[in-house]
Amino acid sequence: GSCHASGLWRRFGPAHFECRLTPIGDPTMIVEWLHDSKPLEAANRLRMINEFGYCSLDYEAAYSRDSGVITCRATNKFGVDQTSSTLIVKDEKSLVEETQFIEVQQVTSVEEYSTSPTLTLKMNDVIVSLGDVAQFNCSFSGQPFTEIIWDHNGRTITNTERVQYVHQDGSGYLKILGIQQSDSGLYSCRASNPLGETSCNAELIVFLETSSEATESRFLQQGQQMVYTTSTEDRQAVTSEQIDTLHALDISGRFTT
Structure with missing residues (x-):
């Protein structure tokens, strides 16, 4: 069956729960009402009814201590089944204050979100080496924002x-430490509020540093020697007299002097 009840009740007022059970007229069925998993004992202000598959629990006067999970549990020779609902009891003053608070919040939200976000500082592309630190900066107007999201490749x-x-006062930054090759790609920052959304994008380019030998000048002078590796993986020493004959070769590897 199912248990039905309103979630919020006034203190000292009545509260009502009901559920329907099957099979109807089972003499072996035992019905229990529980409060926070503990059996409810009959009391002057509690009334329990179990007739023809209809079960109900009534509080003639509900107190704050009655708040909690109310469960109706039915047991027969075939097994156990139960259904639950939550009882929340508040005094009249709390109900009034809570209603006023909700109304104030709703009015404030309309006043605060007077404009949609606008981009005021666009992110720039960043080029870094492996292991370095990368940082993207951006800022938006149209505060406050309900959401600011950073994306990497979507x-x-x-x-x-x-x-x-x-993120602070409409400005934000994204910092990436120990740059890895997988960090390269497109980054975006999106700011939104109930009136709209805007975003900006920038690219992070990660390059590999080459060795000092590979970055040295490859111009050779007379009398110097060039070492190269051919496609057959043989290493040969070529004197300066032979340099003119190398322009047609496919040379790979490192040049040393």
């Missing part, structure tokens, strides 16, 4: 020890 970014983002 996937939402979450804060970690290595990838960190911070």
